[in-house]
């Protein structure tokens with residue numbers, strides 16, 4: 642399987658959008674504690690470096706990987722602008738082939754995207770194998786019943802309404818280079834047996850009022866409930882699997898949209 646088989650939308654204009662507009666968020670502070678406690682660290686599905694760049698700036702030893710060469714390219718450019726030259730790899734999680742192992746591996750918003758169920762399992766096995774003995778995996782996952790996941794469309798009656806209609810033109814955002822950007826997403830399909838949804842994203846870019854790029858992508862996301870993911874981690878060789886709340890250190894609650902999974906590789 643090549644990285645081309647992974648169905649995500651993090652390419653082209655969308656990679657520019659991420660680099661321009663997705664640069665903050667509470668996850669940066671949350672994941673930092675784990676990186677500080679165990680280096681070197683690997684940021685899996687690092688995207689354009691929302692977490693990676695602040696950590697590198699602080700002198701932490703972190704490598705990054707992501708299935709999208711476009712996201713990696715935008716990340717590399719942003720790092721270079723600050724005089725940084727991180728080790729970045731354009732690889733899918735289930736195909737990881739890296740030169741070193743890590744004390745900490747973290748995945749923020751990247752698990753279950755664009756992959757099959759078998760690839761998710763293989764991805765976890767590789768993350769396990771790229772940890773040093775005793776190393777820690779920290780992985781977050783949005784729950785299927787979270788606010789933004791359109792849970793109602795998993796129901797038989799609501800699935801008849803899919804695909805949802807395309808969105809009307811909305812608000813454009815202006816990037817640092819003066820280009821204007823707009824993304825329009827919609828739900829295409831929900832497959833309860835596979836626990837996955839298919840989403841479409843249209844991406845537009847204008848320069849000086851003229852449309853210079855119009856792209857269309859599909860992304861699949863596979864959802865896992867808490868117990869699904871705990872079992873998958875155990876099945877992949879991890880020990881001491883612990884679940885925490887939505888980017889906090891509290892026990893998980895039904896109100897949490899995201900859960901965070903901590904899992905260790907055996908010490909010896």
Ligand SMILES: C[S@@+](CC[C@H](N)C(=O)[O-])C[C@H]1O[C@@H](n2cnc3c(N)ncnc32)[C@H](O)[C@@H]1O
Nearest residue numbers: 651686687688691708709733734749750751754
């Ligand atoms: C929601 S973004 C999160 C990016 C970054 N972790 C952050 O929090 O800013 C998801 C990222 O996962 C990457 N991705 C999706 N499927 C992947 C896979 N199977 N293996 C590795 N990366 C993947 C995408 O290319 C994208 O950059």
